[in-house]
Amino acid sequence: xxxxxxxxxxxxxxxxxxxxxxxxxxxxxxxxxxxxxxxxxxxxxxxxxxxxxxxxxxxxxxxxxxxxxxxxxxxxxxxxxxxxxxxxxxxxxxxxxxxxxxxxxxxxxxxxxxxxxxxxxxxx
Amino acid sequence: xxxxxxxxxxxxxxxxxxxxxxxxxxxxxxxxxxxxxxxxxxxxxxxxxxxxxxxxxxxxxxxxxxxxxxxxxxxxxxxxxxxxxxxxxxxxxxxxxxxxxxxxxxxxxxxxxxxxxxxxxxxxxxxxxxxxxxxxxxxxxxxxxxxxxxxxxxxxxxxxxxxxxxxxxxxxxxxxxxxxxxxxxxxxxxxxxxxxxxxxxxxxxxxxxxxxxxxxxxxxxxxxxxxxxxxxxxxxxxxxxxxxxxxxxxxxxxxxxxxxxxxxxxxxxx
Numbered sequence: 001x002x003x004x005x006x007x008x009x010x011x012x013x014x015x016x017x018x019x020x021x022x023x024x025x026x027x028x029x030x031x032x033x034x035x036x037x038x039x040x041x042x043x044x045x046x047x048x049x050x051x052x053x054x055x056x057x058x059x060x061x062x063x064x065x066x067x068x069x070x071x072x073x074x075x076x077x078x079x080x081x082x083x084x085x086x087x088x089x090x091x092x093x094x095x096x097x098x099x100x101x102x103x104x105x106x107x108x109x110x111x112x113x114x115x116x117x118x119x120x121x122x123x124x
Numbered sequence: 125x126x127x128x129x130x131x132x133x134x135x136x137x138x139x140x141x142x143x144x145x146x147x148x149x150x151x152x153x154x155x156x157x158x159x160x161x162x163x164x165x166x167x168x169x170x171x172x173x174x175x176x177x178x179x180x181x182x183x184x185x186x187x188x189x190x191x192x193x194x195x196x197x198x199x200x201x202x203x204x205x206x207x208x209x210x211x212x213x214x215x216x217x218x219x220x221x222x223x224x225x226x227x228x229x230x231x232x233x234x235x236x237x238x239x240x241x242x243x244x245x246x247x248x249x250x251x252x253x254x255x256x257x258x259x260x261x262x263x264x265x266x267x268x269x270x271x272x273x274x275x276x277x278x279x280x281x282x283x284x285x286x287x288x289x290x291x292x293x294x295x296x297x298x299x300x301x302x303x304x305x306x307x308x309x310x311x312x313x314x315x316x317x318x319x320x321x322x323x324x325x326x327x328x329x330x331x332x333x334x335x336x337x338x339x340x341x342x343x344x345x346x347x348x349x350x351x352x353x354x355x356x357x358x359x360x361x362x363x364x365x366x367x368x369x370x371x372x373x374x375x376x377x378x379x380x381x382x383x384x385x386x387x388x389x390x391x392x393x394x
Binding site for chain 1: 219222223225226229230233234236237250253254256257258259260344346347
């Protein structure tokens with residue numbers, strides 16, 4: 001299975017990739033922002049997308065909207081990364097079609113568990 | 125509370141329920157034995173050789189089998205309880221290793237980011253990302269030492285405008301002075317420099333040179349206190365932010381000189 005991590009903060013992105021790389025069934029690709037994500041999506045099919053909301057150029061909300069308008073990504077699970085205070089962004093992303101959210105500061109076990117659950121993968 | 129902790133009361137409840145049932149059955153068994161004994165005593169004729177009736181022998185046999193079954197059941201429950209406990213211990217250990225693994229990865233990522241930060245902006249961005257995303261700090265102000273005027277001035281603020289913060293005279297006493305006066309990068313166990321308006325004053329050192337201080341003012345809403353793993357990251361921020369700002373300062377004022385073999389070899393071992 002292929003996962004795409006979209007996050008403009010390099011440390012955050014690396015930590016999410018680190019967490020997801022612990023899931024043996026996943027192959028993880030990184031994107032710096034929404035535009036980079038669309039570029040990656042054009043060349044590869046992903047089974048799950050984990051994206052930050054606040055990013056330059058094309059933010060996470062616009063990315064979710066674009067993906068849900070794309071026939072190939074209508075049903076692909078999208079997990080958004082938000083801060084605790086960003087309730088409005090979170091609600092908008094969920095309304096646009098995101099499946100779940102993770103709140104910063106993230107913890108690897110939390111990310112792994114949510115991705116496993118979303119993809120219907122077994123524990124451990 | 126971990127999942128294992130949550131399961132422990134359930135195991136205790138099961139064990140208690142089993143023991144309760146065990147003793148109730150034991151009481152029944154004793155009562156039946158006493159009744160049987162009474163019946164046998166009444167049927168005995170003094171001086172005669174009374175044998176147990178087939179019914180009594182069956183009863184004793186059945187009771188003995190019940191005792192054996194109960195003992196077997198108890199042994200099985202004990203074996204299962206031991207298994208669950210050792211499994212819980214294993215899972216605790218696995219969780220602890222996972223946490224340690226994650227912590228080391230966070231330290232590794234943070235160190236790599238600091239080493240790649242060449243400008244003051246990059247150093248500030250890296251410090252901010254680590255404090256916000258890895259430690260869970262909600263707001264802070266980074267002050268830098270103005271060595272000419274011997275004051276701390278606000279350079280960067282997360283959660284507000286740094287201009288809203290006044291300059292600070294270098295403190296000479298109190299918790300902040302104690303935190304800043306350690307003479308090197310902060311380590312776990314050093315003074316936290318907590319005040320009424322700050323959770324911590326994290327000194328920023330480059331070697332023994334005090335470069336600045338980060339006043340940590342609040343956590344993110346979902347965090348209430350520092351976790352053990354935060355202290356390693358704070359130690360890293362204390363040293364690397366100080367060195368990063370100093371390096372960026374030197375770099376900004378350095379003259380561009382081409383690298384030459386003889387000159388650089390001269391520096392080796394110097």
